[in-house]
Amino acid sequence: MLRTHTCGEASASLAGKEVTLCGWVHRRRDHGQLTFIDLRDRYGLTQVVAHEKENAAAHAALGDARNEWVLRVRGTVRARPEGTKNPRLATGEVEVVATEVTVLNASKTPPFYVNEETEVDENLRWKYRYVDLRRERSKDLMRLRHEVVAYIRRHLIERGFWEIETPTLIRSDPTGARDFIVPSRYYPGRFWALPQSPQQYKQILMVGGLDKYFQIAHCYRDEDPRADRVYEHTQLDLEMSFVDREDVMATLEGLYTEIFRMFARKPLAKTPVPRMTYEEAIRRFGIDRPDLRFAIELVDLTDALRSTGFNAFRSVIDSGGAVRGLVVPGKADATRKDIDGWQALAKTKGAKGLVSFAFAGTEVRSPVAKFFTPGEIAAIRAATKAGDGDLALAVADTYHTASVSLGVVRERLGPELGLADTAKHYALWITDFPLVERTPEGGWTFSHNPFCAPLTEQDIALLDTDPEKAKSKQYDFVIDGKEIFGGSVRIYQRAVQERVFAQLGVSKEDAATRFGALLDALEYGAPPSGGVGAGVDRLCMTLAGTENIREVQSFPKTQTGYDPLLDAPAAVDAKLLDELGLRVVAQPEKRA
């Protein structure tokens, strides 16, 4: 070892001892005959001092050193003179008097500050990630992620889970997100896909009798990145046999409440974690991952407006739809622009429009006020509990569309109006999801994944009569309005699986092509099983309170999927293309 101690260890108990430290120059303070350097490594910061008259060589070396040079310092730990201790530094009681200073490596002037917490352009940060990682915030996020993952492993292994890796070159499947594909050399014209999740493998491991499995798995999807989703992310993938959903939920709640207790900056508002059915979540919040940090709820105005003269509402009600309402506290003074913004949001979820009622004193201001009787206005105000100075919003549509349209508006209000309780994390379970849902084209699709088990025998029967009402054994875990993980108990009988495929319009041949291995496995003694896929990046974001997924990843790509560090993607050798039987048709774009 080049060092005897780290820069975080210096303390009064080492006083008088000779130590050797290695690290980066964090900051230099040159007083002429007396020079200080803060030497930094992953563990901390130690002040190194040299005096010209006591050790001219060491003093000169410290004086020549610059920020981010890598030094090896031999010296003696001593208690700092009275009055010069630094209580803001963990090692501030002591300093190292340098006797020998070796420059292991000089450094160019860094492209941005390591010793200051200023915002830096992301392109620069990722290009010089090796410099950025030395910054305290980046280092702390890497540490957090390491500790969380280490804890997950320890927790699950102690409870009998085996960590098993599954392949990352798999079969492409056209459903879901676009796959990343990898050409095959032995089979020219065929391609591997990178997994979007280890879904089929995990179930097959259960058929293999391995009982309890988990993996910290890399997952890939080739869809346009956003602040909270990128090409590659890491998932805690977990599956267990001979369980029903209560068992999986108990296992995961145990793990996650412990993770939040150990690593979160603020406590969970309630444990055990409250539960809510999907139906209740839509009814009260218009979304399947409600943000419970603020209390506003949707209300139903259908009955109150059954005979209204406002035709846009009346016709919807007459044809079996609903009018749903929402109060926006204190926003009776909302501008046209505010309301247009909310309306545009509501329209993204299918609303035809958004009607507002501003209550000021006994007055009501609304573009459609003249269509409502005073009784109806009063009923709207009573139902939404709009007080003086509040605004009420209403949408008429099918019950579901009206609800989710207001749901996205509600979701926006938390941050926009600063309503959210930021002192706690609000976790909850959502259960009893629909098994299938309508596609915009009028067909059917699974709402979670194709292997998700129906909740009861009745729900299987409902597929024949009223598919939309069929519930599943899916469960989601939501914190502060974000899905932290989701999972389900699986179908383990081929007949049931085929019944679900039939509903989705997946032919037997199609199913055999896409999921043949798993379907075959179901015929060789598949146990009941259930599990989850849990985003590790998102978990770390929530724990750290950042909205930027790239910050919790070691080497992130930009929003256009470019890696500024490695300058990737890149062209490949023509010979390699030949071997793969590929010809590039698109013009390769030049990159600055």
Add this chain to the structure above:
RNA sequence: GGUCCCGUGGUGCAGCGGCCUAGCAUACGUCCCUGUCAAGGACGAGAUCGCCGGUUCGAAUCCGGUCGGGACCGCCA
């Protein structure tokens, strides 16, 4: 595929038709300095304002395009 925001010395920002010969902080360089810890002091170097084109007597500033970054919609569990 689309919408919006940003691009000014190494970094972070200001300037938003002429007062800009582009300002501030910090970093950087040289010198001074024996107790600092965002050390202090003096001096200095460093940008043709992302790029291309246009409007104008005059453009960092206005307009169009383009490239790069970010946020979002589409897409996506």
